[in-house]
Amino acid sequence: MSPDILVQRDDDAVAVVTLANPDKLNAVTAAMWRKLKAVFDAMAADAELRCVVLCGAGPAFAAGGDLEEFRTARDTLDKALAYHEAVGAALAAIEACPVPTVARILGPCVG
Numbered sequence: 001m002s003p004d005i006l007v008q009r010d011d012d013a014v015a016v017v018t019l020a021n022p023d024k025l026n027a028v029t030a031a032m033w034r035k036l037k038a039v040f041d042a043m044a045a046d047a048e049l050r051c052v053v054l055c056g057a058g059p060a061f062a063a064g065g066d067l068e069e070f071r072t073a074r075d076t077l078d079k080a081l082a083y084h085e086a087v088g089a090a091l092a093a094i095e096a097c098p099v100p101t102v103a104r105i106l107g108p109c110v111g
Contacts, residue, residue: 003027003066005035006057013050015043022058025108027066030073033086040093052097055104064111 003021010016017039019026028036043049056062065087066073074080094101 003029003032005032005039007039012048014053015049015051016053016055018055018057019062020057021066022056022060024066024068025060025063026056026058027063027068028111029066029069030083030086033083033090037086037090037093040090040097043099044093044097046099049099052099052101053104054094054101056106060107061103061105061109062111063108 003024006018006020008016008018017036019028019032021027021029021032040052043052072079074083
């Protein structure tokens with residue numbers, strides 16, 4: 001499975017957002033940070049949504065950032081700044097989302 005952010009809506013009022021990189025204990029890649037921002041921006045505008053559950057796939061919630069990716073994603077100043085901007089924007093989108101968000105943390109959680 002390639003790293004991704006999965007969104008499931010079994011009940012129209014509840015969304016489950018899954019950090020899906022289980023082979024690396026859900027280490028978050030730069031692409032995942034960008035998608036996480038887009039997902040939470042969309043959820044913030046969804047008048048039908050009442051709750052978001054954020055969880056990890058497999059036996060961990062999240063191992064933090066993908067350290068293997070750091071060698072290429074942050075090997076220049078411009079890339080490092082862009083990476084940290086993506087992380088900050090995703091975290092800001094989660095914080096700004098008016099929909100109550102619950103983290104379902106099972107197993108390791110780092111970062």
